[in-house]
Amino acid sequence: MARSGQPRVLLVEDEPAQRTVLAYNLEAEGFAVTQADNGEDAMVLVEEEDPDIIILDWMMPKVSGIEVCRRLKMRPETRGIPIIMLSARAEEVDRIRGLETGADDYVIKPYSVLELMARARAQLRRVRPSTAGVVLEHEDIRLDPESHRVYRGDKVLKLGPTEFKLLVTLMERPGRVFSREQLLDLVWGRDIYVDTRTVDVHVGRLRKSLMQYGGSDPVRTVRGAGYALG
Amino acid sequence: MARSGQPRVLLVEDEPAQRTVLAYNLEAEGFAVTQADNGEDAMVLVEEEDPDIIILDWMMPKVSGIEVCRRLKMRPETRGIPIIMLSARAEEVDRIRGLETGADDYVIKPYSVLELMARARAQLRRVRPSTAGVVLEHEDIRLDPESHRVYRGDKVLKLGPTEFKLLVTLMERPGRVFSREQLLDLVWGRDIYVDTRTVDVHVGRLRKSLMQYGGSDPVRTVRGAGYALG
DNA sequence: CAGGGCTGTTACACTTCTGTCGCATAGGCT
DNA sequence: AGCCTATGCGACAGAAGTGTAACAGCCCTG
Structure with missing residues (x-):
């Protein structure tokens, strides 16, 4: 099922203060948040x-996070929902057990809110395009997120990993101008510190790849603002 | 309110040397910095x-950073301003988080200035993503902030960055007369030292760009007062 | 452990934009 | 009309933004 609009997150955390802060941040990030404390x-x-995604505290009264996770991952209809587990303890044992129960990612408290946001988005990104089975199209460029293939006309293009992610990002909203900072955010991840000029270089590489069999340059440079497709 | 120009940062740090260094770097980064030492x-x-954003030292005389943060996050009108907390030691971050002051990010001293800049920018992006998907219209001029495109009739116009920002500002309130000082404030940013005559020049350039395919002059000069659209 | 592919940074050339000046012109006042 | 000030506009040097090649480091794979 292809859903648009705000991604929905279920936030399960028994400590009210922490839950509130997280909910605040998630909402600011564009998520529609549902909260539960057990x-x-x-x-x-x-x-x-x-x-679309569940953020789950490990330690909770009544039914623990790990139990919730285990149950959800057992049922076919809920198995596909990504789960990020929050844990107070850093021991490797916990991590392994958490992943064994089927959690898709694992964040240890105290965590950076930014990091958690980034991971949530990453999970969402991972699940969403493939479940939707959408093929992104723009002019004569087709991009299949599932098979990780890019076509221009009838030719298959060869792109590097960063070029691919960059193109996915641009193609998700053709015409929209992304600043270098936004692209760093969306393609590289928000807690990576990379020079913004690096974006230029990769856009250049993407351009070259997109035109490897000829054709016009589909990437528009907006001076002083960033890049856009078309 | 849609603000353009330099992002404003309030830097709160009681140690003069650190404050100075940070202020210098923030300004170099394009922030308009206001400083406070308590x-x-x-x-x-x-x-x-x-x-637009607050960088806040944790340890301070009189009212501590934590307290400032807590108060600001309590009031609806200031809650939305991102706060980055500076803390002296890693363990303290735990305590701050434990207190749930609601800070949006934490940076531990000694921090990399580069990292702090990156985080500040990230926060800013989070809060001020884009002027919503509205398309501004006035007579036969259409301006799409998202794609950064300006049309007159069915022609796409080519504008420079300053012309674009100027037009956005004027189109946000068609008919309203903006003084040169106001325009400097809104388009160039707060404390940029530029001759007010520069506004004239850019208005001239904007006029030329808007009429590059003909049409009447949509910009009205109000002698002794400023400029307006229509 | 050598080779290849990919990444991030840097340097340089090139283009476009910017701010200021000087002078022409228009508008308003007496 | 005559004067004074505000505004328009072309020119220009310097600044800023951008494209690209080159390079060194990294992580794989064979």
Whole structure:
């Protein structure tokens, strides 16, 4: 099912203050947030809200996070929902157990809110395009996120990993201008510190790749602002 | 309110040397910096300057950074301003997080200035993403902030960055007369030292660009007052 | 461990934009 | 009309933004 609009997140955390801060940040990030403070409610809300992603505290009264996770990953209809586990303990044992229960990612408290946001987005990105099965198209460029292939006309293009992510980002909103900072954010990840000029270089490489069999340059440079497709 | 120009940062740090270094770097990075060396002044300056982001030292005389943060996050009108907390040691970050002051990010001293800049920019981006998907229109001129494109009739116009920002400003309130000083403020940014006559020149350039395919002059000169659209 | 592909940075050339000046012209006032 | 000030506009040097090649480091794979 291809859904648009705000991605829905189910936030399960028993500590009210932490939950509030996280909810605030998630909402600022563009998520529609549903909150639960225990595992039982969480199980119900998964049904009702059908979230795109779940952020789950490990330690909770009644039904623990790990138990919620295990149950959800057992049921076929909820298995596909990415789960990020929050844990207070850093021991490797926990990490392994968390992943064994099927959590898709794992963040240790105290975490950087930014990091958590980045991971949530990454999970979402991972699940969304493929479940949607959408092929992105713009003019004569076709991009299949599932097979990781890019076509121009009837030719298959060869792109590097960064070029690919860059193109995905641009193609998700053709025409929109992305600043170098936004692109760093979306393509490289928000907690990576890379010179903004690097974006230029990769855009250059992407251009070259897109035109490897000829054709016009589909990437528009907006001086003083950034880059856009078309 | 859609603001353009330099992002404003309120830097609150009681140690003069550190404050100076940071202010210097922030300014070099394009921020308009307001400084405070204690929490009380900070609270006042938040009102007066309405900053886009606050960088806040944790340890300070009188009102501590934590307290400032807590107060600001409590009030709806200031809650949206991102706050980056500076803390002296890693363990303290835990405590700050434990206190749930609601800071948006934390940076541990000694920090890399580069990192702090990156985080500040990231926060700014998070809050001020883009002027919503609205297309500004006035008579036969259409301006799409997202794609950074300007049309007159069915022709795409080519504008320079300053001309574009100038036009955005004028189109946000068609008919309103903006003084040269206001335009400098809105388009160039707060404390940029530029001759007011420069506005004339850019208005001239904007006029030329808007009429590059013919058409009437949509910009009205109000002698002794400024410029307006229509 | 050598080779290849990819990445991030840097340097340089090139283009476009910017701010200021000087002078022409228009508008308003007495 | 005559005067004075505000505005328009072309020119220009310097600044800023951008494209690209070159390079060194990294992580693979064979």
